[in-house]
Amino acid sequence: MxxxxxxxxxxxxxxxxxxxxxxxxxxxxxxxxxxxxxxxxxxxxxxxxxxxxxxxxxxxxxxxxxxxxxxxxxxxxxxxxxxxxxxxxxxxxxxxxxxxxxxxxxxxxxxxxxxxxxxxxxxxxxxxxxxxxxxxxxxxxxxxxxxxxxxxxxxxxxxxxxxxxxxxxxxxxxxxxxxxxxxxxxxxxxxxxxxxxxxxxxxxxxxxxxxxxxxxxxxxxxxxxxxxxxxxxxxxxxxxxxxxxxxxxxxxxxxxxxxxxxxxxxxxxxxxxxxxxxxxxxxxxxxxxxxxxxxxxxxxxxxxxxxxxxxxxxxxxxxxxxxxxxxxxxxxxxxxxxxxxxxxxxxxxxxxxxxxxxxVEPSVPEPATPVPLAHRRGGLTFEQVRFSYVDGRDVLPGLDLDIPGGQTVALVGTTGAGKTTLAKLATRFYDPTSGRVLLDGVDLRDLASDDLRSSVVMVTQENFLFTGSIADNIRFGRPGASDADVEAAARALGAHDLIMALPDGYATQVANRGGRLSAGQRQLVAFARAFLADPEVLILDEATSSLDVPSERLVQHALRTVLAGRTAVIIAHRLSTVEIADRVLVMAHGDVVEDGTPADLVAGGEGHFSDLHRAWLDSLA
Missing domain, CATH: 1.20.1560.10 (ABC transporter type 1, transmembrane domain)
Incomplete structure (x- = not known):
């Protein structure tokens, strides 16, 4: 050739x-x-x-x-x-x-x-x-x-x-x-x-x-x-x-x-x-x-x-x-x-x-003697957490962070700041190089995987859908859920009307990885799956990045209700998504450099988040 x-x-x-x-x-x-x-x-x-x-x-x-x-x-x-x-x-x-x-x-x-x-x-x-x-x-x-x-x-x-x-x-x-x-x-x-x-x-x-x-x-x-x-x-x-x-x-x-x-x-x-x-x-x-x-x-x-x-x-x-x-x-x-x-x-x-x-042994092995979660409140704590994907290059150099149960926290920062790494450690996709990640006072390494997966769920921007119907994909988060539960989860996110507009409603086959659905529809189905699972901690990693403005507004409106009383960690570049957070953490080089409510950080007039907010307003104008 x-x-x-x-x-x-x-x-x-x-x-x-x-x-x-x-x-x-x-x-x-x-x-x-x-x-x-x-x-x-x-x-x-x-x-x-x-x-x-x-x-x-x-x-x-x-x-x-x-x-x-x-x-x-x-x-x-x-x-x-x-x-x-x-x-x-x-x-x-x-x-x-x-x-x-x-x-x-x-x-x-x-x-x-x-x-x-x-x-x-x-x-x-x-x-x-x-x-x-x-x-x-x-x-x-x-x-x-x-x-x-x-x-x-x-x-x-x-x-x-x-x-x-x-x-x-x-x-x-x-x-x-x-x-x-x-x-x-x-x-x-x-x-x-x-x-x-x-x-x-x-x-x-x-x-x-x-x-x-x-x-x-x-x-x-x-x-x-x-x-x-x-x-x-x-x-x-x-x-x-x-x-x-x-x-x-x-x-x-x-x-x-x-x-x-x-x-x-x-x-x-x-x-x-x-x-x-x-x-x-x-x-x-x-x-x-x-x-x-x-x-x-x-x-x-x-x-x-x-x-x-x-x-x-x-x-x-x-x-x-x-x-x-x-x-x-x-x-x-x-x-x-x-x-x-x-x-x-x-x-x-x-x-x-x-x-x-x-x-090959799993790098995150099951604990020999699992510790049960006595009180499920969703509190996350990072104690002197160090982590690196490559030896000698720390992504998190020694993070100390406490997220109380029921609090909605937004993580912002430049690419490579360590936001997604923090989320992966919270879901125990990886174990820290040193230090501890605690869920309600229990080290994640001591939790049985069933307890951890039922307590902490992460929704990513990949929004992977499996072969089957839309109802099957929503029910993936809780296999025993009834049709009414599936519909209720979709309604909570404002996805019900979008789903019913499809040829077969909830029975619509998603085909190859959801190829028949738009990016926004796939993301809403992934949200409904996570909400139906009803975890104590919900982590959203750029989860609204695929949504158009009308769909994003629907989701943001639903999130205020669904996230009430639940610990949430939202990783987002869109400040419209960050606005619903109780607390904003600005990360840089694996450290938290700013910490406060969205209003307080904007009112300060200086700092990374304030600059981001100003740039966002200019883009809207």
């Missing part, structure tokens, strides 16, 4: 772009792999044992079923040998079909046993595999929910999707085909080797001379496939990450005409994924013909030497026929092993990543 990075048209060569983005992709892959390896070392085996532990008895039953199935399968060539050597001569001598009939009946019986045991295995293994994947998906999902926002800030949504989709699918593929293939291959190889030696030692030793060659080519394939499949997992993860980010930000992509450049990046990552998988296919293309070549040479050698021994009368024709049939079965499992290595290496890489995620 020939595109320019700024406009999507230009003259830069596709080769240069490919090389540039391939280098970036490789760097990102190395970074992801480095981070994952630090977390995942030694965890995949433990995870696999934990997953299989509840099914130990069922797995042993499956092993027994596979043993019976393979015994029946391995018996058939030996029965052919018996039929040739012991069943045919009586027919030629006295037309006696009895011995051959018995052999044929035994072959049919072995075939029936093999079919029945195979059916039992498939049904039971399928049930175990689906139950195990159900538990694993549930476990991973719950763990992602437990992890704090600090983790999700670093761990992209594309990587999360990759863990729950392609990684789980890789494990499913191993469970579906890998276990059966490995056990069958092992039993076939061991069983066939023993039977060959039992039939004839000389031919058996000749046949087993291929063993070192098979061992070498299998060890080579296992080593190289492990490398290739690790790279393949990294490449597909990068591809998913870019796809999710591009589709998640599709409006920005289209607004800035980014489609050609995003497609160019996608093509590079997609090509890297293709190349990584081609390496794996090339390995299989060398391994499988190699095994087949060794097998055919061995069969040819046994046929020549066995023919000579049969001619000399040292072995029977039946033994030679059985040998050739068993040799075919001896080399077939090697193909199964190659497929098993493919699925095993892919599943092993997936298990490493899943194990690493599951080993």
């Amino acid at each position: 020939s595109t320019d990075t700024s406009t999507g048209t230009g003259t830069s060569t596709g080769t240069d772009a490919d090389q540039s983005w391939r280098g970036i992709a490789a760097g990102e892959a190395d970074a992801i792999d480095s981070a994952d390896r630090i977390r995942f070392t030694g965890g995949s085996g433990q995870l696999l044992r934990e997953l299989l532990r509840p099914y130990r008895r069922a797995i042993w039953i499956l092993v027994a079923v596979v043993v019976v199935e393979n015994a029946a399968r391995l018996a058939i060539p030996y029965l052919v040998k018996v039929g040739i050597d012991s069943g045919i001569p009586p027919i030629r001598e006295s037309d006696d079909l009895g011995p051959l009939g018995i052999v044929v009946a035994l072959v049919l019986g072995a075939t029936v046993v093999q079919a029945i045991t195979r059916q039992i295995f498939l049904v039971r293994s399928g049930r175990i595999g689906q139950d195990l994947l159900y538990q694993l998906r549930r476990r991973v999902f719950r763990h992602f929910q437990r992890l704090s926002p600090a983790f999700h800030d670093d761990y992209t949504s594309g990587r999360i999707i990759s863990r729950q989709t392609s990684d789980i699918d890789a494990i499913y593929e191993m469970l579906e085909t890998g276990f059966d293939g490995l056990v069958t291959a092992f039993l076939t190889l061991v069983g066939t080797a023993v039977i060959l030696m039992f039939l004839d030692v000389k031919l058996g030793l000749l046949a087993l001379l291929c063993g070192p060659f098979l061992f070498w080519i299998t060890a080579w394939f296992r080593r190289e496939s492990a490398k290739s499949y690790r790279v393949a997992r990294e490449r597909v993860a990068l591809l998913i990450v870019h796809f999710v980010e591009s589709m998640g930000g599709i409006r920005a992509v289209q607004a800035f005409r980014r489609e050609p450049r995003d497609l160019e990046i996608f093509d590079v990552l997609n090509d890297d994924n293709r190349r990584a998988n081609l390496v794996a296919f090339r390995l299989v293309a060398w391994f499988m013909p190699g095994v087949r070549l060794i097998g055919n040479i061995t069969i040819a050698a046994v046929l020549v030497y066995g023919g000579y021994l049969a001619y000399q009368g040292e072995v029977t024709v039946g033994v030679l026929a059985a040998f050739l049939l068993y040799l075919r079965r001896f080399f077939e499992p090697m193909m199964e092993i190659s497929q098993f290595f493919n699925t095993f290496q892919s599943a092993s890489a997936a298990l490493e990543k899943l194990a690493g995620v599951l080993r």
Whole structure:
């Protein structure tokens, strides 16, 4: 492609772009792999044992079923040998079909046993595999929910999707085909080797001379496939990450005409994924013909030497026929092993990543002994709170602040002053580096998460809506709420008429993240959700930024009633929103530099808030 990075048209060569983005992709892959390896070392085996532990008895039953199935399968060539050597001569001598009939009946019986045991295995293994994947998906999902926002800030949504989709699918593929293939291959190889030696030692030793060659080519394939499949997992993860980010930000992509450049990046990552998988296919293309070549040479050698021994009368024709049939079965499992290595290496890489995620501890852990909230008044206290997102760079250098229960406080200040950080600490999305945040005298680190979430709710400017109806989204704050409660919350915010004007009223489906609603409508639904939850502390982080003037007036009118008797922390740049506050805190560099009522701070005539108020009045004029 020939595109320019700024406009999507230009003259830069596709080769240069490919090389540039391939280098970036490789760097990102190395970074992801480095981070994952630090977390995942030694965890995949433990995870696999934990997953299989509840099914130990069922797995042993499956092993027994596979043993019976393979015994029946391995018996058939030996029965052919018996039929040739012991069943045919009586027919030629006295037309006696009895011995051959018995052999044929035994072959049919072995075939029936093999079919029945195979059916039992498939049904039971399928049930175990689906139950195990159900538990694993549930476990991973719950763990992602437990992890704090600090983790999700670093761990992209594309990587999360990759863990729950392609990684789980890789494990499913191993469970579906890998276990059966490995056990069958092992039993076939061991069983066939023993039977060959039992039939004839000389031919058996000749046949087993291929063993070192098979061992070498299998060890080579296992080593190289492990490398290739690790790279393949990294490449597909990068591809998913870019796809999710591009589709998640599709409006920005289209607004800035980014489609050609995003497609160019996608093509590079997609090509890297293709190349990584081609390496794996090339390995299989060398391994499988190699095994087949060794097998055919061995069969040819046994046929020549066995023919000579049969001619000399040292072995029977039946033994030679059985040998050739068993040799075919001896080399077939090697193909199964190659497929098993493919699925095993892919599943092993997936298990490493899943194990690493599951080993990550939440940065805001549950207290070992939760302290109950005896009196819920909504008082917030910050005692010498220090916090930093990056070591050595404090956002809050040592904040002391007391917000009495029932007070409405507005936080104002420039971007980066620490307002949103204060809100995140109050909701315990993060824990302070030092100091304490107290709710009604209890350290947030000592509160059970259920108590904290029911007492403190934050509404942000993101106003995220989930798939479902508007009523479902409002009820999200209190799942057991009735339709009347939902409507009452909407009426309190002045949102009822807006909702009823929609095609299906409260049953209107919000579609993808509320795409069918305007920004103001989405914000009102998010407000109603928080109000229905009825927390003691309500934090509004730029929550009215998406509202137009009429909607904002409706919300401000409702807020005066809804916030009465409730602690509220309002972070806003719009001074029209700040006016309803009992108290205004002006923050700068993580400290409170002004503190007072809106009227007192304006009346002072000096200071940051007074300047903001003057600028706001000038803008209205």
